[in-house]
Amino acid sequence: MLRFGTAGIPASTKATGDTVAGLKRVAELGLSSMEIEFVRGVYLKDKTAAPVAYVARKLGLRLSCHAPYYLNLNHADETRRRQAGGVLHHAARMAAAAGAETIVFHAGYYLKDSPETVYDAIKAEIETVLGKLRDEAVKITLRPELAGKTSQFGNLAEIIRLSKELSGVAPAVDFAHLHAATGRYNSYAEFAEVLERLGEALGRESLDDLHLHVSGIEYRGSGERRHLNLQESDFRYEELLQALADVKAGGLLICESPNIEEDALLLQSVFRDLSPKV
Template sequence: MLFGTAGVPNSSPGRSTVDGVKRIRELNLDCMEVQFVRGVKMRDATAKQVRMVASSLNVTLSVHAPYYINLNADSEVKVRQSVQRLYESARIGSIMGARNIVFHPGYYMKRTRDEAFRRVRDALEELVEEIRAFGVVLRPETSGKREQFGELEEIVNLCAELDLTLPCIDVSHIHARTMEFNSYEEFFKALELVENALGSEAVRDLHVHISGIEYDSKGEKRHLNLRESDFRFTDLLRALSDYSADGLVICESPNLEEDAVMLKKKFEELRQAAGARG
């Protein structure tokens, strides 16, 4: 399991993506999710430089596509613009050497869930063919607000119907959205759901987001540091270890690398303990 941060670590002296990658390695972390949330503004030449540095330091990269994506928008123009933003995220991501392209699919927009699902799926089905040569995987993310498309089952079912698509499981979003999903048993069942729908390979190729989170009846309000929240992250790590899961764990806590380092250390302790028992 690889652990890293959503964006450049807070302690990085420089704020460029290259600076962030170097700081990730100094922290003995493993991966970094490059944040394109305000738009894909990285040039091809910069992406090539990022790839070279990340490869030399053995840091795995992923990309978070812009927030301005709604594949279920009322306006067809906005749907096309959303698809284009995803395409550009995938294109630059591939140049950078990032395999996983994370994104929020959109909102229900007062449509039935079945209709929203169909519209999101159809938009992505077309995109998949356009990005096939890039060698990337699209990662629709579970959402934190109930008005957003992105229940765990919706995301898993969406991925089951599309090529080159696997879930981004934001465990804190699911917790905020359901006001449940906060126990070893629930985390383990989620991994079983992924494996049953997508195969054992999907559980060996996870992409997980985690942070503490504040929420109300509508879902997510804001991210918190893990120790300042009610999220039972040790139970999650134990479930991942017991299930022999693999992949990337991206920390989105405000303190970023502090929680990421803590998670990596705890996970390694759990794996070592399990090995000793075995």
């Protein structure tokens, strides 16, 4: 089953900034998931995370979380790199306490290093975080996000490779980012190619538990500039949804458009009207 939700608290939520109220609004809208946004900092604590988990369970919602944007697991300064790993660990722990099954993160930047050197550095930091979470019996999947800029680590091959090599890691596939970073991947055939690569590399289970980000996107040669509403962009979301229907995709599809709940409902509505072509 593919569940649709918002990246953060819906804009129509009356209690601004209240995560529990946001969950209730998600359910009222007829959506079935939400991504908790720690993008500017981890704002939940043990005492405030517990009610979020309780309400989500009561409403039948599945939760994910997005770690702070400022992470860079390939920071040139070793101390800052270790600190970034600490932030990811803390964010993952609090996300799990709030009932999130997965935490999405931007892994880092290439800087002046070779892609292989960056891969090794980021993999080592993720392994450290995974080890701490295992020691604490924290159950959550770490999901490096497919990057939207050419300067960022995290192309499709890199996040698939991390997911193959590290238990507890799975991809977060942002189709808008993929389109922005490559200037391609905006047709049924290309979307189907991505899904086929995921299935071949990571097994059928990866398609049953996808974590997807979808929005309109403005981009240039270096990649992503800003997110747009779907109907204000060139992103062919109907063709993506058909490709997902055809592989009987499951998991979460999180909408990151500026009008998050409106586009999330649009995507859900279109998807429900589709039937597999194959």
